[in-house]
Amino acid sequence: MNKSNHLSIDGRLLSTFLVVLETGSATKSAEHLGVTQSSVSHSLRRLRTFFGDPLFVRSGQMFLPTERAISLKKPIQNILDGMEGLTHERSFCPVQEELFFIVAANDMQRELVFPQLIRELDAEGVSIYFEFIPSGHPSLSMMRDARCHLALTPFPPDSTDIVQKQVFEGSMMCFFDGEVRDPPENWEEYCKAEHVTVRFPDGGTSQRALTGIDKSGIQRPKIAVPNFGAIPSFVKGTRMIATEMDLMKLCTLKELDMAPLHRTSDPVKIFLSWHRRSDSEPAHAWLRTRIQQIASRLPS
Secondary structure, eight states, X not given: OOGGGTTSOOHHHHHHHHHHHHHOOHHHHHHHHTSOHHHHHHHHHHHHHHHTSOOXXXXXXXEEEOHHHHHHHHHHHHHHHHHHHTTSOOOOOGGGSEEEEEEEEXXXXXHHHHHHHHHXXXXXXXXXXXXXXXXXXXXXXXXXXXXXXXXXXSXXXXXXXXXXXXXXXXXXXXXXXXXXXXXXXXXXXXXXSOXXXXXXXXXXXXXXXXXXXXXXXXXXXXXXXXXGXXXXXXXXXXXXXXXXXXXXXXXXXXXXXXXXXXXOOOOEEEEEEEEGGGTTOHHHHHHHHHHHHHHHXXXX
């Protein structure tokens, strides 16, 4: 065999070899393969050159295989089976696998989706492990370098290799302690109030989700905390307010009172984002579907 030309052979040639080995006839092989007899003869010449062996010798109307040809039958069949397997989708059954995912999500998105998801998967007997990291404003490198498999965020990276799908949306609302104060009566009172906000690692705050309105008059936040779950500790028992997404009333800010703003900002859309390399991976596609199912059941 000419080892320097090992990449010159292809599946069609190997398939022709097996058919000739089975039929012992160039004519019958051509009929079986739907090609001309000269095409089969050409393929046999290439195979003989490649393997450095006659492979078949004529005996009357029949082609008899050499010992070399007989010895090649099983390894060539294995090669063709492997090539066929490359085109088949990997089978996936979640209860038969141990799954692990790194998810970038701030505490609101995490609490809205994953506790319920994990309860459902536990009941189904699915063995799954999650590592959660803060999403903030996810960077493109975070997803390209596989530092997270999925991100739930209102600020997905904008790139052709990042897929994003909206899973839910909400409105920005004013949160306050109703035992201490009423909500601001007007926009001026809202702007002058002492605000609590979340500051993300990239330096931005959760107030950047307040879009479509003029924010220039809003007082600088009195308190900036690292996550949404810390907001109630500072708002409870004070006249401070926080401006966050209404869905937080279901989880992280459920102990606070909520009222509409006096100016309507743009809706806040939360996206499920992932790198395109995971688009067709069965386990990833399955998890994305389950997350979307949970999100679809959230109150509108």
